[in-house]
Structure formats: structure tokens, C-alpha cells
Amino acid sequence: MNIVDRRLNPGGKSLSNRQRFLRRAKSLVQRAVREGSGERKISDIDQSGEVAIPADGVREPRFHRAPQEGVQDHVLPGNKRFVAGDTIEREPGGSGGERSAGDGGEGEDDFRFVLSREEFLDLFLEDLELPDLSKRRLATLETKEFRRAGYSATGSPVNLAVLRTMRNAMSRRIAMRRPKKHELAGLEQEIRELEGQEGSEELLTQRRNELSHLQQRSRRIPYVDPVDLRYRRLVPVSRPIAQAVMFCLMDVSGSMTEHMKDLAKRFYMLLYVFLTRRYDNVEIVFIRHTHEAKEVDEEAFFNSAETGGTVVSSALREMQRIAAERYPVADWNIYAAQASDGDNSPEDNGACAALLKDEILPICQYFAYLEVGAEETRMPAGFIGRRTTLWQTYKPFGDDGAMAMRRVTDRREIYPVFRELFQRGGGDAEGASL
Amino acid sequence: MSRPGSEGLLFQGKDWDFGTLRRSYDAIEAIAVNDLGLDTYPNQIEVITTEQMLDAYASTGMPLFYKHWSFGKHFAFHEAVYRRGLMGLAYEIVINSSPCISYIMEENTAAMQTLVMAHAAFGHNHFFKNNYLFREWTDAEGILDYLDFAKGYIARCEERYGEAAVERVLDAAHALMSHSVHRYPRKRRPDLRSEERREAERHRHREETYNDLWRTVPTGSATSEIKFSEERRRALLELPQENLLYFLEKSAPRLQPWQREILRIVRQIAQYFYPQRQTKVMNEGCATYCHYRIMTLLHERGQIDDGAFLEFLQSHTNVIRQPEFDDPSYGGINPYALGFGMMQDIERICTRPTDEDREWFPDIAGSGDAMGVLRDIWANYRDESFIGQFLSPHLIRQWRLFHLVDDPDSPELRVEAIHDERGYRHVRRVLSRQYDIAWQDPDIQVTDVDLAGDRRLIVHHHVMNGGLLAEGDARQVLQHLADLWSYDVVLKEVDTASGILLKEHTAQARPVFF
Numbered sequence: 001m002n003i004v005d006r007r008l009n010p011g012g013k014s015l016s017n018r019q020r021f022l023r024r025a026k027s028l029v030q031r032a033v034r035e036g037s038g039e040r041k042i043s044d045i046d047q048s049g050e051v052a053i054p055a056d057g058v059r060e061p062r063f064h065r066a067p068q069e070g071v072q073d074h075v076l077p078g079n080k081r082f083v084a085g086d087t088i089e090r091e092p093g094g095s096g097g098e099r100s101a102g103d104g105g106e107g108e109d110d111f112r113f114v115l116s117r118e119e120f121l122d123l124f125l126e127d128l129e130l131p132d133l134s135k136r137r138l139a140t141l142e143t144k145e146f147r148r149a150g151y152s153a154t155g156s157p158v159n160l161a162v163l164r165t166m167r168n169a170m171s172r173r174i175a176m177r178r179p180k181k182h183e184l185a186g187l188e189q190e191i192r193e194l195e196g197q198e199g200s201e202e203l204l205t206q207r208r209n210e211l212s213h214l215q216q217r218s219r220r221i222p223y224v225d226p227v228d229l230r231y232r233r234l235v236p237v238s239r240p241i242a243q244a245v246m247f248c249l250m251d252v253s254g255s256m257t258e259h260m261k262d263l264a265k266r267f268y269m270l271l272y273v274f275l276t277r278r279y280d281n282v283e284i285v286f287i288r289h290t291h292e293a294k295e296v297d298e299e300a301f302f303n304s305a306e307t308g309g310t311v312v313s314s315a316l317r318e319m320q321r322i323a324a325e326r327y328p329v330a331d332w333n334i335y336a337a338q339a340s341d342g343d344n345s346p347e348d349n350g351a352c353a354a355l356l357k358d359e360i361l362p363i364c365q366y367f368a369y370l371e372v373g374a375e376e377t378r379m380p381a382g383f384i385g386r387r388t389t390l391w392q393t394y395k396p397f398g399d400d401g402a403m404a405m406r407r408v409t410d411r412r413e414i415y416p417v418f419r420e421l422f423q424r425g426g427g428d429a430e431g432a433s434l
Numbered sequence: 435m436s437r438p439g440s441e442g443l444l445f446q447g448k449d450w451d452f453g454t455l456r457r458s459y460d461a462i463e464a465i466a467v468n469d470l471g472l473d474t475y476p477n478q479i480e481v482i483t484t485e486q487m488l489d490a491y492a493s494t495g496m497p498l499f500y501k502h503w504s505f506g507k508h509f510a511f512h513e514a515v516y517r518r519g520l521m522g523l524a525y526e527i528v529i530n531s532s533p534c535i536s537y538i539m540e541e542n543t544a545a546m547q548t549l550v551m552a553h554a555a556f557g558h559n560h561f562f563k564n565n566y567l568f569r570e571w572t573d574a575e576g577i578l579d580y581l582d583f584a585k586g587y588i589a590r591c592e593e594r595y596g597e598a599a600v601e602r603v604l605d606a607a608h609a610l611m612s613h614s615v616h617r618y619p620r621k622r623r624p625d626l627r628s629e630e631r632r633e634a635e636r637h638r639h640r641e642e643t644y645n646d647l648w649r650t651v652p653t654g655s656a657t658s659e660i661k662f663s664e665e666r667r668r669a670l671l672e673l674p675q676e677n678l679l680y681f682l683e684k685s686a687p688r689l690q691p692w693q694r695e696i697l698r699i700v701r702q703i704a705q706y707f708y709p710q711r712q713t714k715v716m717n718e719g720c721a722t723y724c725h726y727r728i729m730t731l732l733h734e735r736g737q738i739d740d741g742a743f744l745e746f747l748q749s750h751t752n753v754i755r756q757p758e759f760d761d762p763s764y765g766g767i768n769p770y771a772l773g774f775g776m777m778q779d780i781e782r783i784c785t786r787p788t789d790e791d792r793e794w795f796p797d798i799a800g801s802g803d804a805m806g807v808l809r810d811i812w813a814n815y816r817d818e819s820f821i822g823q824f825l826s827p828h829l830i831r832q833w834r835l836f837h838l839v840d841d842p843d844s845p846e847l848r849v850e851a852i853h854d855e856r857g858y859r860h861v862r863r864v865l866s867r868q869y870d871i872a873w874q875d876p877d878i879q880v881t882d883v884d885l886a887g888d889r890r891l892i893v894h895h896h897v898m899n900g901g902l903l904a905e906g907d908a909r910q911v912l913q914h915l916a917d918l919w920s921y922d923v924v925l926k927e928v929d930t931a932s933g934i935l936l937k938e939h940t941a942q943a944r945p946v947f948f
Contacts, residue, residue: 001463001555002478002533003455006486007540013489014509020601021506058507061910062612063876063895063903070901072840075865077767078758079836079852087846088838113510114517 021058022119028053033115033123052112146234155231168228178221179214187211244365245283245327246271247319249338250301253290253310256341260372264339265302266414267370271337274418285322289315291345295322312344312390313351320359329363336360337368342388349393356397366404368421369394373409442736448543455479458548459555465731466556470724471805474559475532475574479551482537487527488512490537494707495527497535498581500588500699502604525749528554530562530710532574545742549749552728557721564813565716567709576626577706583630584699591692603693606914607679607700613878614679614701615708626702633695640691667884674879674894677701678915681880687889688920697918712871715817719773723808726750726774756833767865776821777808779829790827822866827858837864842900876903877930889921896930902937903927909939916941 022029032051082088115123151164187207194204248268252261286301287293290308293315315338323334344352361367371391397403406417444461445454459479466472482490492509493499525542529535536554538547562568573580592600607614668674675681679701683694710717729750733743756771757764780798783791784807787799798807811820836852837860851857851864867873877896883889893915895903908925916923920943927937 001456001459001476003452003459004478004480005452006480006482006537009486013486014492014506016501017492017503017506018509019506020501020503020597021510024503024601025507058503059907059910060504060507061609061907061914063878063908063911064612065876065901066904070842070897071899073850073864073868074838074840075767075835075861075868076759076838077756077833077835078760079834080760082836082849082852084849084851084854084857086849088849089846111507111511113514 022115022123025053025058026123028058029115030123033120051115058111145237147237149233149235151230152233153227153230155233159231159234161230161232164230165224165228168230169224172225172228173221173223176221177217178223179218184211184214184218187214243282243331244333244335245285245323247285247287247323247334247336248301249287249289249315249319249336249340251290251310251312251315251340251343252288252306253343254307255310255343256372257374259374260341261302263372263408263410263414264370267339267408267418268302268337270414270418283327285319287315287318287322289318293318310340310343310345311348312340313348313355316352316355316360320355320363323363333365334363335366335368336364337370339370339372340390341373342371342390344389344393346389349389352390353393353396356394361397361403369403369405370417371405371407373407443739444548444732444737445544445742446739448545450544450547454544455481455547455551458544459551461732461737462548462552462556462728465728466552466560466724469731469805470556470727471809472556472560472724473563474556475534475563477555477559478533478535479555480535480537481540483540484516487524487537487539488516490527495529496581497529497578498585500581500585500604501592502608503601504608526550526554528558529577530558530568530572530574530706531577532563534559534562534574543745545738545745546749548732548738548742549725549729549746552725553721556728557724558717560724561713561717561720561812564809565709565713565816566814567712567816571709572706573626576629580626580629580702583633584703587633587699588696591696595692600696602917603696604700606918607697609911609914610678610682610918611700611704612875614677614704616677616680616705617872626706629702637691668882671883671885673883674881676877676879678878678880678893679704682915682918685883685885686919687885689918693918709816712816712818712869715769715773715776715869716812716815716820717773718770719775719777720808720812722750722754722770722774723777758834772821775829775833776824776826779826780804780808780811780824782828783826788828794826795824817869818866818871821869822862825862825865827853830858830861835861835865837861873898876901878925889919891915891919891921891923893923893925895925895927897927897936898930900929900936905939909941912939912941913944916943919943 029051032053151161187210191204191207191211194200194207248271250261250264250268256264284298286296286298288296288301288306289310289312290306291311291314292308295318319336323329323332327334356367369390371388391405391407394403394405404421406421408414408417444458459477466474488509490497491512492505499505525539525546527537534555536551536559538550538554542550562572562574568574588600588604671685672681679697682689683697683701686694689697729738729743729746732738733740738746754768754771754774756768756775781804783795783799784801784804787795792799801807811824815823830853834853837850837857839848839850841848851860853861877898879894879896880891881894882892893912903925912923912925922943923941925939925941926935927939928935
């Protein structure tokens with residue numbers, strides 16, 4: 001008998017089967033994830049969670065009899081009052097209290113299971129991609145790592161490749177015919193035997209000469225020679241990191257209601273999850289503005305209340321300043337997302353348009369403008385009720401591939417819009433046509 | 435009962451270590467061999483965690499298995515149910531292999547580990563080694579190596595032909611798996627060890643005899659002129675054939691060799707599990723009876739204390755609980771309860787028979803050697819024959835069994851027989867039939883195909899008592915069958931008694947495999 005402790009064996013034996021299952025049921029799971037995420041709070045979006053998919057989609061069919069067909073026999077325990085020949089009324093909707101053992105399948109119920117956080121996000125953000133990451137640069141922050149690159153004849157003793165060295169030594173010894181130990185030993189043995197015998201002087205001398213010759217040779221050809229030495233060669237390799245910076249611009253003036261801020265916040269949070277997931281090195285700059293713009297940290301960006309007028313160009317100017325200062329176009333992919341209710345001081349529109357056209361769009365890979373509307377003004381999808389000042393200002397640039405505009409009035413629209421904006425292959429053209 | 439001090443105890447309290455396990459195992463083995471006369475494969479006890487138990491659930495309990503999404507699905511399902519707290523995990527899983535591997539959970543208490551070892555490592559193990567079905571249909575020595583080969587083979591196929599292609603074959607094979615066993619004894623014992631070698635031989639033979647010239651030889655006229663008689667044609671194809679995968683593996687016209695090998699693997703595994711389905715009641719009954727005897731003896735001999743024994747009794751009675759039919763928790767007959775009940779009853783018949791028992795079971799009543807009788811039963815019966823022969827009037831009365839007929843054509847349900855003098859044999863016959871796999875599973879056979887003609891495969895379902903196939907599933911399975919066969923398939927549901935065609939399904943092959 002053996003007792004084996006398997007508890008320390010690596011777990012997750014079912015992992016690859018699980019991945020296969022998810023891949024198989026992908027479209028179903030994805031739909032479930034999307035529907036499920038509509039009900040979730042954005043801040044919970046990257047949690048694991050239970051999803052339910054229709055059991056039909058992952059059915060494993062077998063030949064079996066239909067459960068309620070034909071004559072059925074039941075043998076049941078616990079008879080209390082029946083005698084042979086009794087008849088029992090059928091209860092409506094089935095065979096009454098005498099349920100059969102069932103059809104053994106999983107029935108029509110949904111198939112429920114739990115997705116891990118990674119799986120959830122993977123499916124959630126599937127097919128989404130930042131619009132253009134072509135401008136790959138070797139970042140200043142890049143990591144250098146050492147990678148093995150064969151062997152070299154020189155190096156530090158710690159990098160000595162013993163196996164390779166000994167192999168070289170052995171092939172050299174064989175090639176040079178260095179006498180082997182047992183050959184020498186055999187010869188010595190023979191000489192000792194000959195010494196005891198009479199009349200073998202000639203042979204003895206011959207053997208002794210041979211031995212001294214071999215010993216000399218053995219001394220001259222060393223066991224390990226400096227030429228045999230090999231060292232592991234390590235070369236520094238720099239790993240390029242595609243780096244991007246995302247500017248988050250938001251109007252926090254009095255005209256922005258809580259509802260609007262909430263929408264914007266959700267959009268950014270989605271963005272945040274998306275960015276931190278997709279790219280190793282992504283920096284995010286938060287700029288909020290009223291009549292003047294300020295760079296703030298994430299906390300202040302979402303939470304602090306400000307009052308004042310609305311001058312959008314201030315935010316654009318601030319963004320341009322920061323970009324010029326810290327994120328040279330040559331090294332960074334620059335993306336911007338602006339959320340606003342669409343209000344702007346009329347006299348600022350000209351400045352905005354000029355800034356956007358001449359300064360912002362040329363350096364941006366992508367500029368997404370999200371117009372958040374009040375709840376009550378919710379219109380049928382695709383219909384823009386009121387052209388806001390900002391919308392009209394931005395409209396001429398909407399045709400540009402780098403610019404996309406969307407309007408959102410309800411929390412449920414956030415995800416579809418987000419998806420549309422960042423769909424792989426770009427929904428830019430359609431975005432512009434709105 | 436003598437009450438020795440604590441020095442005779444195997445363990446105290448609920449904690450255990452490997453020393454405890456070994457001591458308990460030795461004590462159990464002594465009883466199993468000397469008192470019960472059990473004959474087992476060598477044992478291997480493996481301690482595992484909850485997560486590993488869930489893993490094992492997903493791959494039908496086997497320690498290694500090829501990869502397929504359906505196992506992932508089962509894993510996800512069990513995991514969700516377990517996390518919600520709807521399901522406790524089994525205390526053990528035991529594998530019909532030699533050495534016989536029993537998984538025990540690390541969370542079990544010392545008393546539970548003792549119980550589990552008695553149950554799995556001796557009860558189930560004895561049954562696996564001695565029951566004729568397992569001896570005939572399974573190869574305990576070879577199974578683990580075979581699974582290893584299967585896993586490797588399928589992984590290699592995935593590398594060469596792509597995961598998607600392999601998955602399609604496995605999907606189709608799994609759908610047909612339940613109808614891919616040989617039900618009648620073959621001439622020789624299965625030898626899974628040689629499977630791997632035989633695969634290599636087939637492969638080599640194909641390579642050695644490959645000659646590209648054959649491709650250029652004109653075919654047709656010469657051979658197709660010969661009209662086989664229908665009889666001869668069927669005989670050549672071994673028709674009718676109820677082992678669907680076997681038929682496809684041997685006769686499907688367009689499958690690649692590796693696809694045939696995968697069908698073979700699935701078929702071999704289906705065959706390996708086939709006896710388990712037929713011996714659920716006996717297997718669990720045997721294990722439960724053994725653990726009950728062993729634990730009781732351990733207690734009587736002062737090797738486990740009262741606390742441990744009570745803990746054992748508590749989980750034992752949970753396992754053998756049989757709710758009555760009008761109980762909300764009734765979910766069919768509990769195989770543990772029925773098996774254990776019958777085996778205890780047999781012990782009673784052997785040692786303290788009544789006149790009724792003498793009349794019903796003249797061969798064993800009062801024989802005195804209950805273990806001898808039980809060992810013989812364990813070796814030579816399956817559920818259907820076991821119940822058909824050994825369900826006693828005493829037990830039928832005790833369980834108050836009755837037979838209810840549900841005929842959709844009549845407006846009411848009818849009580850056909852109850853636990854009285856007139857009903858015993860009737861109830862016993864009906865119950866035993868419910869454990870007859872041939873009675874439960876639809877009888878599906880490949881009956882004919884004209885290989886020289888349109889190659890349409892004709893499959894019959896012999897309908898009994900008007901029980902047609904569930905339509906949705908049948909259509910899907912048929913589609914898989916057609917895909918593998920690569921020509922049209924028609925499934926005819928024919929009433930066995932009258933020969934009338936009740937229903938017909940057809941499926942056209944999709945070009946998914948070629």
C-alpha cells in the first residue's frame with residue numbers, strides 16, 4: 001500500500017479545459033457578460049462574477065428517450081394506503097407526486113458558472129484596441145534585460161559553462177591522443193610483471209621507453225586547457241515598450257449635473273480599465289476645467305466640485321502645454337477623451353476650433369469627444385435633438401479620422417458607445433458621420 | 435463489549451497524519467482479509483485538496499484525461515454549485531485500476547478517513563477485482579497507461595491538425611459514446627496496454643504499404659460490377675451493429691486514420707465505464723456493506739472510540755437514507771440504500787432465516803456463511819440479475835415497495851402491484867428491469883448501408899412501449915453521425931412489437947471533417 005500526498009501537486013489541471021469551454025461558448029458568454037455588465041456598477045466591472053448562459057449552446061447531445069413518452073413503470077418505496085388495482089388521478093401538469101427520475105440531462109435551465117476577473121475582462125474588452133499604436137518608440141523607461149546568446153571564449157568565471165568546457169576538453173584530448181589513465185596503468189603493471197622475470201630486459205627497456213614517452217605526452221597535453229574554456233555569453237537586450245498617454249478632459253462647471261458627471265465618470269473608468277489592461281506603459285493625465293483648466297489627480301478629477309463658467313479652450317490649451325512639456329510627439333502616442341455637456345462660452349468657440357485644428361489634432365492619434373446629456377432629454381438612438389455649441393464647433397473636424405464624437409444620455413449607452421469608439425479596425429468613419 | 439484502554443485505539447480526536455492513515459489502513463486490511471475474506475488489487479491512497487477533487491470530478495474521476503471543452507464545462511458547473519454551497523463534495527473517488535487509486539480529501543476527519551479507506555480501498559476495490567463484468571470488460575492494469583497514451587495521442591493530433599479539427603471529431607464521438615459499447619462478451623480479455631503498440635503497428639503498416647501508384651490506377655467498372663447480395667453485404671460490414679463508433683471506425687468511408695484512432699479511443703473509454711453503469715447498486719452496496727462491517731468490527735475490538743463510531747454512524751445513515759416516494763426530497767431509489775439493504779438482508783437470510791426465506795432462497799437460507807454467499811454474489815451478478823434474484827419479500831415489505839404504471843393513453847395512474855403475496859415477484863421483476871441497461875437505453879443499431887450505391891446509412895431505433903427518442907437531441911446526434919459517416923443518414927424509429935415505422939429522422943453530412 002502506498003499513501004501519496006498529492007496536495008502539493010500543481011493545481012489548475014482543468015484550466016485548459018476551462019479555457020476551451022470558454023472559447024467554445026464565447027459568443028454566448030460574451031453576450032451574458034455584456035448584459036450582466038449593464039447592471040453592474042462600473043467600479044465593480046473588474047470583479048469576478050457569475051454568469052448564466054443558455055444551456056442549449058453548450059449542450060452535449062445523446063440519444064435518449066423523451067422523458068414523458070410511452071408507458072412508464074415506476075417502482076416506489078413507502079406505500080401507505082394503496083392496494084393492487086387502485087387508480088390515482090393525475091395531477092395537472094405532470095405525473096403528480098410520482099416524479100420520474102427525470103431525463104438525466106441538465107434540462108432547459110441556464111447553465112451558470114463563475115468567471116474569474118481576468119476571464120471577465122478579457123471577454124468584456126474583446127476586440128477593443130486603441131486606434132493607432134503604429135508609432136512604436138523605444139521608451140526611456142524601457143527595461144534592459146540580459147538574454148543568453150550562445151558561448152564565448154572569454155568571460156567572467158561565474159559564467160563558466162562547465163559542460164561545454166568539458167566537452168571541448170574531451171574532444172581535444174581524443175583528437176590529440178592523450179594517453180588514457182588505464183593505458184598508463186596497464187603499462188606500469190606490465191613493467192612490474194616483467195621486472196620479476198628473467199631474460200626480458202630488452203622488452204622491459206622497450207616498455208619503459210614507451211611509458212616515459214606516454215607520460216611525457218600526458219604531461220604535455222593537459223586535461224583541461226585554457227583553449228577549452230567556454231563562457232555563457234549574455235547580451236543586453238532592450239525591450240521596446242509601446243507607450244501611450246491618455247488625456248482625460250472634463251467639464252466640471254455648474255452646468256454639468258451629477259447625472260452627467262456620472263456618465264462621464266463611467267466612460268473614463270471604462271477607459272481606465274481598458275487602458276491599464278491593454279498596454280504596459282500608459283500614462284493618464286486628468287484635466288478638469290471650468291473657465292480655467294487644471295491638471296489634477298484622479299481622485300480630485302472625479303470627486304471635487306468646482307463652479308465657474310465654461311471655457312473649453314482652456315482645457316485644450318492646458319493639454320497642449322502638458323503634451324509639449326512632458327510627452328513629445330516623437331516618443332508618445334497621444335490620445336484624448338473629452339467629456340462635456342456641450343456648453344461653451346460663445347466667444348470661445350473660435351479659439352477652440354483653432355486650437356483643435358492646429359495644435360491638438362495634429363499631435364493626437366485619436367480624439368474622442370463624448371457629449372453627455374441630461375436624463376430627461378434622452379432621445380431615440382442616433383437622433384441628436386439639440387445641437388450644442390461645442391458639438392457644432394467640433395462638427396467640422398468630425399470627418400477627420402483622428403476625431404470621433406458621440407452623445408450619451410443614459411448609463412446603458414456608455415458601453416455600446418465606448419465599444420463603437422474603440423472597436424478594432426476603428427469605427428472612425430461611422431463616428432464621423434453622426 | 436470489552437472496553438480496553440486508549441492504548442488499542444488507532445487514533446483519538448479528529449486530527450490525522452500519515453502515521454494515522456497507515457495504522458488505520460493496516461487495521462482495516464487485517465479485518466478485510468481475515469474476517470471478510472476480501473481479495474483486492476494493491477492499494478494506493480492519495481490525499482488531495484478540494485480543488486483537486488473538483489478537477490477529478492471534471493474528468494470523470496480519472497487522474498489524467500485528454501483535453502476537451504466538455505470537461506471544462508463540467509468543472510465550471512461543479513465549481514459554481516460547490517461555491518454556492520449547494521453541493522458537498524464526495525468524500526472519496528476510487529478508480530478501477532491496478533494499483534487501485536483512492537482519492538481522499540484532506541478535510542476529512544480521522545474517522546472519515548478510516549471509513550473512506552474501508553469503503554473505497556477495500557469495498558470498491560474488491561468489487562472491481564472480482565465482479566465478472568469488470569473482469570470481462572475492463573483492464574485495470576492497463577487503464578492508466580492507456581489514458582496516458584490517449585492524452586498524448588490527442589495532444590499530438592491537436593498539434594498536427596489543429597485544435598478545432600480534433601474538437602469536432604471528439605464532439606461527434608462523445609455524442610455517440612453512449613451507443614458505442616460492445617454489450618456481448620468477446621473472445622479475449624481487453625488488453626489496453628497493447629493498444630498503443632497496435633496503433634503504432636497500424637501506422638507503420640500504412641506507411642510501409644503506401645504506394646503512390648495506387649492513386650493512378652483507374653477504379654470503378656471492375657469492382658462495382660459485382661453485385662453483392664444484401665445478406666453478404668451486411669455480413670461483410672458486421673451488420674446489424676449496435677456499436678456505432680466501432681462501425682464508423684471500421685467502415686466510415688472517408689475518415690483519416692487519426693480520426694479513426696480518436697473514435698477508437700473514445701470507444702475504449704466508453705467500454706471501460708460500461709460495467710460501472712450496470713453495477714451501481716451492487717458496487718455501492720458492496721462498498722457500503724464492507725465499510726459497515728469493518729467499522730463495526732473496529733469498534734467492537736476497541737480500535738476506534740465511541741466518538742469516532744458515532745461520527746461514522748452519522749455519515750453512514752446519511753448515505754443510506756431512502757426518502758419515501760411522497761417525501762419532497764425523493765429523487766429515485768438510492769443505490770447505496772438498496773444495495774446495503776439487500777446485502778444486510780442476505781446476511782440475515784444466511785444466518786437467521788425465516789420459513790419464508792427458506793422457501794424463496796433454498797440455496798442460501800441458513801447456510802451460515804454470509805460472507806461466502808456475498809462474495810459469490812459480488813463476483814457473478816450485476817444490478818439487474820442481483821435484484822431479480824435476491825430482493826426478498828422481507829425487504830419489499832420493509833421498503834413498502836409498489837409498482838405504479840403511467841400509461842399516457844389512460845386517464846389515471848394505476849397501482850399494478852404492492853408488497854403483498856401476489857405482488858412480490860411482480861415488483862421484483864419490474865424493479866430489476868429498471869436496472870437493465872438494455873431496457874433503459876434506446877436500442878439503436880446500424881442496419882444497412884449500400885457502400886456501392888448511394889452510401890446512405892440506415893439506423894434503426896427499436897422502440898419499446900412507444901418510447902420515442904427525444905427529438906432535439908436525436909437530431910443533433912444524428913447530425914454528428916452523418917458528419918462522421920460523410921454521407922446521408924436516416925434514423926428510423928420502428929416499433930419492436932409491430933414493426934411499424936413510427937418516425938423518421940434524416941441528416942445530411944456537412945463538410946466539417948474533410
